Each structure stands twice: as structure tokens, then as C-alpha cells.
Amino acid sequence: MLSRHAEKISNLHLRDLLQDEKRAKSLRRLFKGIYLDFSHQLVTSETIELLLDLADAARLSSKIKAMVKGKKINSTENRSVMHVALRASREQEYIVDGKNVTKEVWTVLDKIKTFSASVRSGEYKGVTGKPLTTVISVGIGGSYLGAEYVLEALKTDPAAAARAEGRKLRFIANVDPVGFGRVYKDIDPETTLVVVISKSFGTRETLMNADLVRKLIVKALGKEAVGTHVVAVSANSGKAAKFGIDEKNVFNIWDWVGGRYSVTSAVGILPLSLHYGFETMADFLEGARMMDNHFIEAPQRDNLPILLGLLGVWNSSFLGYNTRALIPYSEALCRLPAHIQQLDMESNGKRVSIDGIPLDFSAGEIDFGEPGTNAQHSFFQLLHQGRVTPVDFIGTVKPQVKYADEELNKAVENNHDELMSNFFAQADALAIGRTEKELTAEGVEANLIPHKVFPGNRPSTSLLLPSLDARAVGILLSLYEHRTMVQGAIWGINSFDQWGVELGKVLGKRIRATMDSVREKKGTVTGYCNSTEEMMKYYLSGIESKDDA
Numbered sequence: 001m002l003s004r005h006a007e008k009i010s011n012l013h014l015r016d017l018l019q020d021e022k023r024a025k026s027l028r029r030l031f032k033g034i035y036l037d038f039s040h041q042l043v044t045s046e047t048i049e050l051l052l053d054l055a056d057a058a059r060l061s062s063k064i065k066a067m068v069k070g071k072k073i074n075s076t077e078n079r080s081v082m083h084v085a086l087r088a089s090r091e092q093e094y095i096v097d098g099k100n101v102t103k104e105v106w107t108v109l110d111k112i113k114t115f116s117a118s119v120r121s122g123e124y125k126g127v128t129g130k131p132l133t134t135v136i137s138v139g140i141g142g143s144y145l146g147a148e149y150v151l152e153a154l155k156t157d158p159a160a161a162a163r164a165e166g167r168k169l170r171f172i173a174n175v176d177p178v179g180f181g182r183v184y185k186d187i188d189p190e191t192t193l194v195v196v197i198s199k200s201f202g203t204r205e206t207l208m209n210a211d212l213v214r215k216l217i218v219k220a221l222g223k224e225a226v227g228t229h230v231v232a233v234s235a236n237s238g239k240a241a242k243f244g245i246d247e248k249n250v251f252n253i254w255d256w257v258g259g260r261y262s263v264t265s266a267v268g269i270l271p272l273s274l275h276y277g278f279e280t281m282a283d284f285l286e287g288a289r290m291m292d293n294h295f296i297e298a299p300q301r302d303n304l305p306i307l308l309g310l311l312g313v314w315n316s317s318f319l320g321y322n323t324r325a326l327i328p329y330s331e332a333l334c335r336l337p338a339h340i341q342q343l344d345m346e347s348n349g350k351r352v353s354i355d356g357i358p359l360d361f362s363a364g365e366i367d368f369g370e371p372g373t374n375a376q377h378s379f380f381q382l383l384h385q386g387r388v389t390p391v392d393f394i395g396t397v398k399p400q401v402k403y404a405d406e407e408l409n410k411a412v413e414n415n416h417d418e419l420m421s422n423f424f425a426q427a428d429a430l431a432i433g434r435t436e437k438e439l440t441a442e443g444v445e446a447n448l449i450p451h452k453v454f455p456g457n458r459p460s461t462s463l464l465l466p467s468l469d470a471r472a473v474g475i476l477l478s479l480y481e482h483r484t485m486v487q488g489a490i491w492g493i494n495s496f497d498q499w500g501v502e503l504g505k506v507l508g509k510r511i512r513a514t515m516d517s518v519r520e521k522k523g524t525v526t527g528y529c530n531s532t533e534e535m536m537k538y539y540l541s542g543i544e545s546k547d548d549a
Contacts, residue, residue: 001050001053002050002051002054002314002318003318005046005047005050005318006318006319009042009043009044009047009319012042012044013456013457014040014042014431014432014456014457014458014459015431015432015433015456015457017039017042017044018039018040018428018431018432023039023044023045024039026045026048027039027041027043027048029302029304029307031294031298031304032290032294032475033465033466034304034463034464034465034466034472034475035462035463035464036304036307036308036461036462036463036464037461037462037463037464038307038311038461038462040427040428040430040431040459040460040461040462041311041314041315041390041459041460041461042315042319042457042459043311043314047314048301048310051310051311051313051314052300052301052310054310054313054490055300055306055310055486055490058489058490058492059489060300060306060486060489060490061300063489064295064296064485064489067081067082067084067485068082068084068094068296069095070082070094070095070096070097070101070256073494073496074258074494074496074497075354075494076494076497076499077255077496077497079255079256079496080096080097080256081256081258081261081496082094082096082101082254082256082257083257083258083261083262083264083265083481084292084296085101085102085105085256086105086257086262086264086265086285086288087264087285087286087288087289087292087474087478088102088105088289088292089289090102090106096254096256101254101256104252104254105265108251108252108265108266109269111251112251112266112269112270112273112278113273113278115231115249115270116270116273116274116277116278117277117278119131119132119193119274120167120274120277126189126190126191126192126193126221126225126228126229127190127221127222127224127225127228127229128190128221130190130191131191132191132192132193132229133166133167133168133191134167134168134169134170134186134187134188134191134192134193135167135168135169135170135192135193135194135195135271135274135275136170136171136172136183136186136187136192136193136194136195136213137169137170137171137172137195137197137271138171138172138173138194138195138196138197138206138209138210138213139171139173139195139196139197139198139203139206139233139267140173140174140175140203140205140206141173141259141260141342141346142258142259142260142261142262142263142267142342143173143197143198143203143206143233143259143262143267144171144173144197145260145335145338145339145342146260146262146263146267146268146339146477147171147263147267147268147271147272148171148335148338148339149263149333149335149336149338149339149473149477150263150268150272150284150473150477151169151272151275151335152332152333152334152335153332153333153335153336153468153473154276154280154332154469154470154473155332156332156400156401157332157400157468157469157470158401158402159280159469159470160276160280160469160470163276163277163279163280164275164276164277167274167275168186168275169271169272169274169275170183170186171183172209172212172213173205173209174205175204175205175208175209177212179209180209180212180213187213187216189216189217189219189220189221189225189229190220190221192217192229193229193230193231193274194210194213194214194217194229194230194231195231195232195233195270195271195274196210196230196231196232196233196234196240196243196245197232197233197234197267198232198233198234198236199234199235199236199253199255199257199259200234200235200236200239201232201234201235201236201239201240201243202236202239204505207243210230210243213230214226214230214243214244217229217230223244226243226244226245227244227245227246227249228246230243230244230245230249231245231246231249231250231251231270232245232249232250232251233250233251233252233253233265233266233267233270234250234251234252234253235252235253235254235255237250237252251266251270252266253265253266253267258496260342260343260346260347261343261481261496263339263477264284264285264288264474264477269281269285272284276470280470281470283469283470283471283474284470284471284473284474285474286471286474287470287471287472287473287474287475287476287477287478288474288475288477288478289474289478290471290474290475290478291304291305291474291475291477291478291479291482292478292482295478295482304479305478305479305480305481305482305483305485305486306482306486308392308461308479308480308483308486309482309483309484309485309486309487309489309490310486310490311390311461312324312365312390312483312486312487313487313490313491315390315459316362316364316365316487317361317491319459321388321389321390321459322362322365322366323365323366323367323368323387323389323390324365324366324367324368324389324390324391324392325367325368325369325375325379325383325389325390325391325392326340326367326368326369326391326392326394327369327370327371327372327375327391327392327393327394327426328369328371328372328393328394328395329371329372329373329393329394329395329396329419329420329422329423330371330394330395330396330400330468331371332400332468333371333394333468333476334370334371336369336394336476337367337368337369337370340367340369340480341367341368341369343480343481343484344364344365344367344480344484344487345364345365345366345367346498346500346501347364347484347485347488347495347496347498348363348364348365348484348487348488348491348493348495349363349364349500350363350364350488350491350493350494350500351363352493353491353492353493354492354493354494355492359491359493361491363488363491363493372393372419372422372423372426373419373422376422376426380426383430383458384429384430384433384454384458385454385455388457388458388459389458390458390459390460390461391426391427391430391458391459391460391461392460392461392463393423393426393427393460393461393462393463394462394463394464394465394476395419395420395423395462395463395464395465396464396465396466396467396468396472397464397465397466397467398416398466398467399412399413399415399416400467400468423462424462426460427460427462429454429456430456430458430459430460431456431457431458431459431460432456433453433454433455433456433457433458434452434453434454434456435453436449436450436453439452439453511528511536514526514527514528514536515536515540518540519540525537525540
């Protein structure tokens with residue numbers, strides 16, 4: 001039905017569809033002041049009904065219920081998927097293996113609250129008696145991107161910024177020593193607290209970076225300082241203790257939390273509470289909980305994550321648009337696209353169904369994005385006149401920054417209006433375009449007309465938030481987490497494993513062993529394809545420059 005409907009839709013143009021006020025009214029929703037408009041999507045009321053029928057056929061409602069009931073829907077790893085429990089209220093119950101895990105979550109949250117307050121107040125000091133005002137968070141992938149999204153999103157929120165006064169939070173993720181080098185200048189061992197984040201405490205890149213920071217601390221303060229200046233988020237307290245971390249300073253995480261869904265666990269809440277205070281993070285968790293409850297309880301036709309997920313499936317699987325751009329018209333959301341890129345592509349970039357059967361379609365989307373208006377001066381040429389790429393626009397009614405000076409505030413409001421003028425204009429420009437007839441009427445030279453035609457009919461969704469505070473940051477996080485789950489459920493794949501990450505790691509270990517053997521003059525480069533062998537030899541030769549071959 002939807003495939004035939006897609007053929008029918010191909011004869012329509014958004015330029016005409018947007019003239020229908022009744023249609024427009026039916027394609028917008030309001031939740032807690034958040035305004036979702038998807039009238040600029042290439043859909044009609046019939047499309048939405050057919051997509052809701054598809055959701056029923058895919059048993060979406062049952063899959064959501066199975067997730068929140070703690071069923072092991074991550075079947076390849078035999079795990080429950082319970083990130084909603086990470087932001088549950090104390091009264092809510094989420095059961096995994098017969099246990100109410102909400103109690104365990106709050107035990108860790110209370111521990112974070114107490115610990116972060118003691119560090120921020122100066123009660124918990126470094127070994128030389130100085131307060132710990134710099135936090136270095138060491139982790140990679142899901143142990144990093146979500147937390148950085150939140151850090152950047154709240155940097156200019158007045159309440160959060162006031163609570164972070166005099167403090168620094170830095171991340172070391174990439175095993176590239178340049179990542180460490182750029183943080184190095186902020187490391188005064190006497191005033192630095194390191195948070196090592198690894199569920200297994202075996203992630204190679206994380207442990208190598210953690211060892212670099214530990215060496216600095218040991219060299220400056222002695223081996224005994226590690227127990228005070230280094231804490232961990234891990235499910236393996238034994239390995240953390242062997243690293244030198246006091247077991248009482250290990251904050252637990254559970255196997256029912258996937259890395260890219262973990263920012264509302266101690267993975268994000270611990271370093272962010274140390275920086276912004278637990279009060280700010282409590283608001284963030286509340287926002288995520290609000291969207292969780294909406295996702296679980298709201299009817300499908302009014303459910304924001306479900307609608308976004310269905311629209312993503314429509315664009316990707318039926319209209320053939322395999323990319324998606326996320327464009328926040330807010331500099332504060334500069335790291336949201338990177339986080340959602342990992343969340344979505346690692347979750348839904350699969351080649352087989354949840355039953356292991358090869359798919360006869362391409363699952364997942366290629367996600368990318370940058371804040372507007374910078375993005376307009378970067379890749380919007382392609383969006384308007386090149387490949388068709390559906391866009392999610394995100395904006396706010398109020399600017400995040402505010403100053404005591406009235407004249408300066410007026411200038412800020414002026415800039416925000418300019419920013420948001422582009423937010424509204426770009427959605428219309430993508431949808432409506434500009435015709436040859438219009439250009440002729442405007443007197444454009446005939447030879448330039450082909451270059452200035454905008455085909456239009458390019459779909460987008462607009463999300464308008466009242467403001468960007470900690471609650472809104474949590475709402476956005478949860479919205480996109482659940483959107484990802486919805487798409488995976490419709491496609492019939494497992495959105496919670498990531499076996500595609502493994503092969504490169506396995507080969508990388510083998511190559512590293514070969515490198516070590518050659519450097520120790522105990523072996524040679526062999527056993528790989530000729531191209532790889534020759535490039536490895538060139539690398540291991542250490543020659544900075546060489547004549548062209």
C-alpha cells in the first residue's frame with residue numbers, strides 16, 4: 001500500500017500541498033510547549049494513516065511495551081533495554097530479571113549527588129589539600145558524545161552557567177595523542193579529578209588515554225594520589241581497583257544500558273553534575289522522563305517520537321532518501337548532530353533482521369548536521385539544488401543568552417530574530433523552491449535561469465522549543481532516542497547491538513601486534529594484502545618525507 005502511495009505522492013508538490021490549511025493543521029502537534037510541524041514533509045493525511053497502519057503491522061506498540069517491561073529485546077546480547085529507568089522518578093518501577101532497577105538507579109544517583117556536592121564545595125579535596133575544579137572525562141563513543149552534547153547545550157544557559165562558574169569540564173575520547181595534547185594545558189594534577197568511563201573497564205582507547213592522565217598524576221603527586229584524583233564509571237569495580245581507583249569511587253552502570261543510550265546514567269550524570277551541579281542534572285533527567293512518559297503513554301497519532309520515526313521510515317524506505325540532516329538553529333546544540341549521528345547510525349545501520357535474515361532493503365539513514373546559519377554557508381547548496389536530503393530543523397522561541405545591559409539584550413534579540421528568520425525561511429525555500437516562470441518574471445537573464453531554479457519539494461520537519469534549558473535538553477535527548485527505536489522496530493532490526501564495530505577492532509589488534517613485533521625487531525610485516533603491507537612498512541620506517549615512487 002505504502003509503495004503504491006509513494007508513486008501517487010511523486011506527482012504532488014509541496015508548493016501546492018502547503019496551500020491546504022486543513023492539511024497543515026492536521027500535521028502539527030504541541031507537547032509541553034514544544035511545537036512540532038511536519039507539514040513540510042511530502043505527506044498527506046492518507047500517508048499518515050498508512051504509516052500508522054504500518055506501525056500496527058510491525059507491532060510497534062507491543063515492542064514498546066516489551067522494552068519498558070524489561071523483556072530482552074536486545075536478543076543478540078540477551079539483554080534488556082532499559083535506559084528509560086535511568087531517569088525514572090523514585091516512585092516508578094521498571095523491572096529487569098524480576099528486580100525493580102529504579103531502586104539501583106537512585107542509589108547511584110544519590111551517590112553522585114553526595115559526591116559531586118562534596119567536590120564542588122571543596123570538602124572533597126586533592127591530596128595536596130586543594131579543591132578539585134577541573135574534571136577530565138575519559139571515554140569514547142557513547143561514553144563521550146552524549147555528555148558533550150549536554151555540556152555544550154548548557155554552557156550559556158544562565159542558571160547552569162552560574163553553577164559552573166570557576167569550573168572546567170574537558171573530554172579525552174580519541175586515542176589520537178592530539179586529543180590528550182589539547183586537554184593537557186588544562187591539567188593541573190593538584191586540582192584535577194579524572195573520571196574514567198568504561199562499562200567493562202577494558203575499552204582499549206579509553207584505558208590508554210586514562211593511563212596517560214594517570215602518569216601525569218603519579219609523576220606530580222605520587223602513586224597514592226590515584227585513589228583520590230581518579231574515579232570511574234564501570235560495571236567492573238575489580239578492574240577499576242587494579243587501575244588504582246578506590247572501589248568506593250566506582251559508580252555503577254548495568255548491562256541493560258547501551259553506550260549510546262547511557263548519557264542519563266553515571267556516564268553523563270557524574271561528570272556533568274561535577275560541572276553544573278546535581279540540581280541542573282535533575283532538571284535534565286526530568287525533561288527526559290517527561291518525553292519517556294509521553295512516548296509510552298500518548299496515542300500513536302499524537303506521539304512525537306513515533307511520528308518522527310514513521311516520517312524517517314517514509315523518507316528512507318519509500319521515497320528513497322537515505323540521508324538526513326539535523327540543523328539546530330542554536331549554537332548551544334552544536335554537538336547534538338554528532339550525538340544523534342552515533343545514536344542513529346550505530347543503532348539502525350544493520351544488514352539483517354532481528355532474526356538474522358538479510359534485509360531486502362537498506363536500513364538506517366546517513367545522518368549529518370551543523371548549526372544554522374553556519375550550515376547554510378556550508379552544505380545547503382546541495383540541499384537546495386543537489387541531492388534531496390530530508391531535514392530536521394530545531395529552533396527556540398527565546399534566545400538562551402541574557403545580559404543585565406538592556407541595550408545589549410536588544411541587540412541579542414535582534415540577532416535571534418535574524419537567526420529564526422532563517423529557520424522559517426529555509427523550510428519554505430526547500431519545500432516551495434523557485435520556478436523558471438518566477439525567475440523570468442523577475443527579469444533574470446535567460447542564461448542564468450537554469451542555475452537559479454530551485455526545484456523545491458524537499459521535505460523537512462520543524463521543531464520549535466520555548467527555550468533551551470536543562471529540561472529541554474533532556475526532552476530533545478529522549479525524543480531522538482525513541483525516534484531511533486521506532487524506526488528500528490518498523491524495519492524489524494535490533495537497534496541495541498553494534499556488531500559492525502567489532503571487525504575493525506579485531507583487525508586493529510592484529511596489526512598492532514605486527515607493529516610491536518617489527519619495532520622490537522622480532523618480526524616482519526606479512527600476512528596482509530600487498531597494499532596494506534607496503535603502507536605499514538612506509539609508516540614503520542619513520543621517514544618524514546620520501547621521493548614519489
